[in-house]
Amino acid sequence: MATKNAEAIAAANKKYEWGFATDIEQDFAPKGLSEDTVRYISAKKGEPEWMLDWRLKAYRMWLELEAPDWAKLNVPPIDYQDAYYYAEPKVKPTLASLDELDPEIRRTYEKLGIPIEEQKVLAGVEGARKVAVDAVFDSVSVATTFRKELEAAGVIFRSISEAIREYPDLVRRWLGKVVPQRDNYFATLNSAVFSDGTFVYIPEGVRCPMELSTYFRINAENTGQFERTLIVADKGSYVSYLEGCTAPMRDENQLHAAVVELVALDDAEIKYSTVQNWYPGDENGLGGIYNFVTKRALCQGRNSKVSWTQVETGSAVTWKYPSCVLAGDGSVGEFYSVAVTNNLQQADTGTKMIHLGKNTRSTIVSKGISAGRSDNTYRGLVRVAPTAESVRNFTQCDSLLLGDQCGAHTVPYIEVRNPTATIEHEATTSKISDDQMFYATQRGLDQEAAVALIVNGFAREVLQQLPMEFAVEAQKLLGISLEGSVG
Amino acid sequence: MLEINNLHAEVDGKPILNGLSLSVNAGEVHAIMGPNGAGKSTLAYVLGGRPGYDVTGGSVTLDGADLLEMEPHERAAAGLFLGFQYPVEIPGVSNVQFLREAANAQRAARGEPALSGADFLRLAKAQAEGLSMSMDMMKRPVNVGFSGGEKKRAEMVQMGILDPKLAILDETDSGLDIDALRIVGDGIERIMRKPDRAVILITHYQRLLDHVRPDQVHILSAGRIVRSGGPELAHALEREGYAALGLEDARS
Numbered sequence: 001m002a003t004k005n006a007e008a009i010a011a012a013n014k015k016y017e018w019g020f021a022t023d024i025e026q027d028f029a030p031k032g033l034s035e036d037t038v039r040y041i042s043a044k045k046g047e048p049e050w051m052l053d054w055r056l057k058a059y060r061m062w063l064e065l066e067a068p069d070w071a072k073l074n075v076p077p078i079d080y081q082d083a084y085y086y087a088e089p090k091v092k093p094t095l096a097s098l099d100e101l102d103p104e105i106r107r108t109y110e111k112l113g114i115p116i117e118e119q120k121v122l123a124g125v126e127g128a129r130k131v132a133v134d135a136v137f138d139s140v141s142v143a144t145t146f147r148k149e150l151e152a153a154g155v156i157f158r159s160i161s162e163a164i165r166e167y168p169d170l171v172r173r174w175l176g177k178v179v180p181q182r183d184n185y186f187a188t189l190n191s192a193v194f195s196d197g198t199f200v201y202i203p204e205g206v207r208c209p210m211e212l213s214t215y216f217r218i219n220a221e222n223t224g225q226f227e228r229t230l231i232v233a234d235k236g237s238y239v240s241y242l243e244g245c246t247a248p249m250r251d252e253n254q255l256h257a258a259v260v261e262l263v264a265l266d267d268a269e270i271k272y273s274t275v276q277n278w279y280p281g282d283e284n285g286l287g288g289i290y291n292f293v294t295k296r297a298l299c300q301g302r303n304s305k306v307s308w309t310q311v312e313t314g315s316a317v318t319w320k321y322p323s324c325v326l327a328g329d330g331s332v333g334e335f336y337s338v339a340v341t342n343n344l345q346q347a348d349t350g351t352k353m354i355h356l357g358k359n360t361r362s363t364i365v366s367k368g369i370s371a372g373r374s375d376n377t378y379r380g381l382v383r384v385a386p387t388a389e390s391v392r393n394f395t396q397c398d399s400l401l402l403g404d405q406c407g408a409h410t411v412p413y414i415e416v417r418n419p420t421a422t423i424e425h426e427a428t429t430s431k432i433s434d435d436q437m438f439y440a441t442q443r444g445l446d447q448e449a450a451v452a453l454i455v456n457g458f459a460r461e462v463l464q465q466l467p468m469e470f471a472v473e474a475q476k477l478l479g480i481s482l483e484g485s486v487g
Numbered sequence: 488m489l490e491i492n493n494l495h496a497e498v499d500g501k502p503i504l505n506g507l508s509l510s511v512n513a514g515e516v517h518a519i520m521g522p523n524g525a526g527k528s529t530l531a532y533v534l535g536g537r538p539g540y541d542v543t544g545g546s547v548t549l550d551g552a553d554l555l556e557m558e559p560h561e562r563a564a565a566g567l568f569l570g571f572q573y574p575v576e577i578p579g580v581s582n583v584q585f586l587r588e589a590a591n592a593q594r595a596a597r598g599e600p601a602l603s604g605a606d607f608l609r610l611a612k613a614q615a616e617g618l619s620m621s622m623d624m625m626k627r628p629v630n631v632g633f634s635g636g637e638k639k640r641a642e643m644v645q646m647g648i649l650d651p652k653l654a655i656l657d658e659t660d661s662g663l664d665i666d667a668l669r670i671v672g673d674g675i676e677r678i679m680r681k682p683d684r685a686v687i688l689i690t691h692y693q694r695l696l697d698h699v700r701p702d703q704v705h706i707l708s709a710g711r712i713v714r715s716g717g718p719e720l721a722h723a724l725e726r727e728g729y730a731a732l733g734l735e736d737a738r739s
Contacts (some may be wrong), residue, residue, distance in 0.1 A: 438537045439575035443589035443649065444563035444596070453588060457579030457628065 032081040035059060038192050041086045045161045045196075048168060058181040058191030065185045071348035072377045072409060075290065075317050078255055085193045085226070153209050155239075156201040160228050163199035170201055174232050178261035178298045178325070186257040186292040186319075194228035194259065202237035202268070211467055213242040227258040233268035235301060240271040242470055256315070257292045266301030266328065271309070273466050274322075275474050278314035280481075283372075285344030288316025295322035296352075299331035299360075307334040308351065309465040311474045313481040316345060321379065323352035326360035326388075333362040336462040338474075340455075340481045341374030341406070350380035350411075355388040355421070364395040367459045369478075370406035371485035377409040382423060384416040391421040399429040400458050402451065402485045452479030488513045488685050489653055494545035495710075496533045503529040505710035506545070511653070516679075516686045518696055518721060521707035522729045527689045528572060530707070531657040535569040536562050549653065563589075564596035566652030568645075570659045574638040577629040582641065583611055585629045586648050593649065614647035618674050635662030643674040654679055655687045660695035672698025693725040706732070 030037060038059050042052040067078075150157050156167060163171050181191040202208050233239055243260075256278065262270050272295075281288025291314075297306035308322040324333030335351035353362035362382065370376040376399065384391045399408035410427050432454050440450035455478050456463065463471055489511040496504040503526045511517050521527055532540045534547065536559040547554040549565055557565065577585060590610075591601040602610070615625050618640045630638050639659055646654055656675070660668055676699055679686045688699060696704075696718065704720040705712045706729075714720065714732070724732065 433575075434538065435573075435575045436577055438532075438535070438559065439571065440577070440585075440589075441559040442535050442537075442563055442569050443585070443645065444560050444593035445589055446558070446560045446592070449588065449592060450560075453580055453585065454577060457577055460579035 031084055033059075033083075033085060033193070037085050041193055041195065044086065045164070047161075047164055050168075050172065051164055054176070054181070055192050055194075058188050059193075061182050062185070062188040062192055065182075065188055067185050071319055071379070072375060072411075073317055073319060073346050073348050075346075078290070080189075083255065086195055149209065153206055154203040155206060155208055156199065157212055158199045160194070160197040160199045160230060163230075167199070167201070170232070171199060171230065174230055174261065174263055176261075178263060178296050179259050179294050184294060187259050187294040190226045190228060190257050190259045190294070194226040197228035197230075197258070199229075200231040200239060200241065202231075202233045202239045204234040205236045206234075207237065208239040211240045211242055213244070225254070225256045225258070227256075227260075229258070229260040230263075231261070231270060231272070232263045233265065233270050233304075235266045235268060237265075238269045238271075240273070240467060242273050242275075242467060244275045244277075244470065244473070254288075255290045255292070258294070260293070260295040260322075262295075262297035262306055264297065264299050264301055264304035264306050264328075264331070267303050268301055269305040269307075270297065271307045271467075272297075272322070273470055274308075274310040274312075275466075275470050275477065276310065276312045276314050276318075277477055277481075279316075280314045280345050281316040281343065283343050283484075285316065288345070289314065290317045291315035291320060292317075293320040295320065297322075297324045297333070299324055299326045299328050299333060299357075301328045301331070302357075303330040303332075304328050305332040305334075307332075307336070307465070309334075309336040309462065310338070310349075311459075311462070311466070311470075311477065312337070312339040312347060312349060313477045315347075318345075318347040318349050320349045321351055323354065323381075324362065325354045325356065326362065327356045328360075329357040330359045331357055332360070335362075335364045335366070335380075336465045337366045337378075338369070338459040338462045338478070339367070339376055339378075340369045340478060341371065341376045342481055342485055343372040343374060345372075345374040347375070348377040348379055350378045352381040353383070353393060355382075355384045355391040355393070358387075358389040359391070360388060361392045362394075364393070364397075365461055366395075366397045367462055368397070368399045368408050368410075369402070369455055369458065369482070370399065370408045371402035371482055373405045375407040375409070377411060379411045379413075381413040381415070383413075384418050384421045384423075386417045388418050389420050391418065391423075393421070393423045395423075395425045397425075397427040398458070399427075400455065401429065401431045402482065448479065448483055451482055451485065455479070455482060488550055489687075490546075490548045491534075492546045494530075494533070494547060495543045496529060497541055497543055498529065498539060502543070503710050504533065507707070507711055508545075509705065509712060511685050511687060513652075513685055514682045515702045516688065516699060518688045518690060518701040518704045519707050519712075520690060520704065520721060520724060525707040526710040527707055528657055529710075531569055531572075531655050531689060534562075534567065534655055535559060560592065561596065563649070563651075564593040568649055568651035568654045570639075570642045570646060570654060570656035572657040572659075572661065574630045574633075574642050576631045578631055580629050581627060582625045582629050582644075583608070586611065586645060589645075590648055610648055611644075614644045617647060617677060618643050619670055620644055636664060636667040639663055639671055640667065640674075643671055643678070647674065647678045650678070652683065653685045653687070655689070657689045658691065659688070660690055660692060668694060669698060671695075675699045693721050696721050 038055050042055055179187050181188055264270050278289035278291055299306055306324050312318055326333050333353050339347045339349050341347045351364055364380055366378045368376040368378055378397045382393045397410045401408055408429055412425055414423055436454055437450055440453060456475050463474055466474055491507060491509040494504050494507040519527055542555055554562060587607045594601055611625055612622055615622060620640055663671060701718055704716055706714040
């Protein structure tokens, strides 16, 4: 049936070139959200009692909360009882090698265009650049590679379900410490029903020997995705983490409410890169993912550093503010963002830099690109606490408009309670000029290639923050996302 | 190579070209001069296919192919290069990236294999050196922060890399000091003075023509070519001005 769907959908809309569905029989949780659903998920994962209690506590909190409405987003009411909260592939093996992976899933990855280098890694080619892929297919990790090498370095890289069973003390110590259960409507929902996700622990003084990469993918129709990611970088450690998403296309809106928590202790550094390409809906705004994500880092240690880089091209609705709480003296937070909206997409995204420690620094570079009839909002908060001496922040928000029916909005909040702070904010709004288009086309580029080139130039400052594995894919994505937006 | 026959064109409903005819053969250099507002830049844009420059009559062929039927990028792939009077800045895109993509897009359109990164860099380096431009400049964003003279030299580097059949150079000499003028003039000679190439130089001044000797000089006025001759026509113009030839500055 899913294959038929895929054909019908592909015929209906060829624009979304990675729109396809995979035929994997699903094991569903009962439809709708209740304590029973929460218990089902917890039992399915063989969780200890403390985890179930934690989930149930969140569920009860969630019942008392209301969905936020302050963002510049127009989202129809979501019927939480009309969705499934858990799905897993029928076969649930823990694989020794990727050859054992379901060929259907392998094909899916190929269509997703996982970079050649990583395919080599997946195929186990000797000497291939080491990128560990913890493949999250729907809700359950079905393949984890390079575990041994990482373990030799003392790095723990697990699905969060495994980590809850194998490293309960470590998970329990940090889970919910950066994004508390009650943090916000969607984070609370996630706390109750998170299906799977990733746990990373880098021990003291360890530089993670490879970039860690996880591909998330929504696969089951009507299945909300509730990923939970927790990364803890102990003193003096370093890790670079890549998160990439594409999704098959769907007629109905799908809710995606992930939570990502990062903790950096003294002198630790975490680089977190995202390419987000969930299905954005068609030209008329039909379908597409609702992406309500809570991402936050706690720079707890002295001189710790967290750098968020995101390329957001997908989703019908994006609500996402990867943030840094700069608690440790001398800690550094960075946020580099490219957000593209086309057709009827809506994005309200930005960051929060909360300066608590002395001599903390933050950099925000946001590039918003709007096309079609879309709306693209940068919303950012820079807060300097009374205790935070000698804080520095630099914020740059640039918006690029394609056409005259889209919107770009910049909403900076600056709250400074210490007079020693230095805060800079720059913002620009521009359009791709006729001069630029004619110049580029006269040199031989067609309209779409010209737009892609100019947009990539506009976003360059952010794209160059991405690891090589992602940079190329991200550049292509910008072009693909804007196809049909000119001419 | 290029046959323009009774070309009419308008911008915002205002007729600018009014029955312009011109024939340029392979191996030739033509200069087009004329008072401000005569339609010189409009002619360049119309030949390049700029949106908003609407052809209302006449025909243009390049090597027998109907140029007016083609999109701007198709005209480029067919061998047409426009040297811009005001080269455009593209922030964040290096000259190297821009030109490699452009060159390979043209090659793909012509069914030729793409240039490898190494081959392209060799070509870019050679062309940049030919116009006294450093590779450091080639790695900077297209025209961003370039002086007027640097932009014009960069245009000629682009021409050298893209290797067109026909170059239409719109006031490429404006904003150049004497040394830069010589470098640009030598560049045009080196790149384009070949039996299967042709150049149309749009200029106000004789001085470029000292470096790039034209085979024919045309005077454009009110959207038509009103006089054609050899190099001596440009000299006469330089000495006596348009008024002596009975031509007014259309904008004055």
